[in-house]
Amino acid sequence: MNSYIALSMKDKIRQDSIEPLLDYFDRLIPLNKEEKELVAAKFHARLFRKRQYLLQEGNVCTQCYFVIRGCLRMYLIDDKGSTHILQFAAESHWINDLGSFHSQHPSALNIDALEDTMVFQISRDDLVAVYIKAPKFDRIFRVLSENNFVGLQKRLLQYVSSSAEERYQSFLETYPDLVNRLSQTQVAAFLGITPEFLSRLRNRRSKLSNPKKS
């Protein structure tokens, strides 16, 4: 039965190709043939099942992941045992703990799969080799990193300047497609509120938009 699953996973991987990743790079900054071959050589397909860890706190983050299908989350568990989600990563998004990845120090973060998820992954050593062989990737990842920084900055600003209700509203608008795929517990852990309070917020909202039912 184990081998049956393994076979099935390999089959799924074969059906997918690296095209989405190549397209992604190409759209950002056009690649030539050698650069595409480099990507194909250094990135490796991998399938993670729901609930499976990609990174567990205390370990070094050795890989950088690009999601082809499925959904991942990266989160911290604090002293009180609460979960704080830093980011989700669905199709065509990147995820890794950049701090641990570069410093090679143990990470305080976890990454796991919210759905069965297929990724292309690259190790730190391979990524460094890519930078050396094709400097264009320095530019590509500079742009990616800058975009991520801007996004994170917006989120921090939202966090410090808005109420939980405003943040929830903004989350609905920013990730309309993601919302249906996530449990409310996950959404609450991302917004930085308790599931109970999110439930009350939703209740209030539905009463406002449809006040008939007392």
Place this chain on the structure above:
Amino acid sequence: MNSYIALSMKDKIRQDSIEPLLDYFDRLIPLNKEEKELVAAKFHARLFRKRQYLLQEGNVCTQCYFVIRGCLRMYLIDDKGSTHILQFAAESHWINDLGSFHSQHPSALNIDALEDTMVFQISRDDLVAVYIKAPKFDRIFRVLSENNFVGLQKRLLQYVSSSAEERYQSFLETYPDLVNRLSQTQVAAFLGITPEFLSRLRNRRSKLSNPKKS
């Protein structure tokens, strides 16, 4: 009188050189002679007086600043009129609104000087030219951007997982040198609390460490 001040400022600028910036780059990734000349040609010294704006909300952020002497802050003013400080930038630190800088859209942020401050600045067009002429700067700014991202991520995590008191403690440990240069109003606006509450926190702490005085 105006010309007297202007002269004084120019004198101050002449006394400083671009060496600290060159050293900064060189320490990150060694530069050759042409690259150093490129930096010297494209970055320009400028002096801002205390309270002077480098960027005002509604305007496009056209410059990227590296602080040689002094201290800057970048902040948002929200609907209720509260100030939220995203970052300080003292000696050897960078500051700009990257989102506005790259998109060329009006910024929602302000940058101003907390002390008389000398910077080296580069315009977006010049920076793009630098990237094209010397791809090494793609790598340099990739690394810088990644480091900034990691730092911001830590701050967001702190923000969602710690109390105001813990954040203040951590701020004292992270920026021990900055604390003396900032008013408590500035510190509070950075921590995301009111000045009144910060005052109470400090009061509590001093009582704990020296409980003699009732």
Place this chain on the structure above:
DNA sequence: CGCGACGTTGATTTGCCTCAACGATTGTGG
């Protein structure tokens, strides 16, 4: 079927905010 995660609701608590007042410090124009 039975167990464990999830979502909801109620009662209570609390961390931090708001508003207001006051002295101390800073800075500024006359």
Place this chain on the structure above:
DNA sequence: CCACAATCGTTGAGGCAAATCAACGTCGCG
């Protein structure tokens, strides 16, 4: 160099957003 205004730090009283704790029904899954 002084007078006055403005800003800053502190303290008190009261309020509110969101957390906590607990109970309960529902659903998906082994």
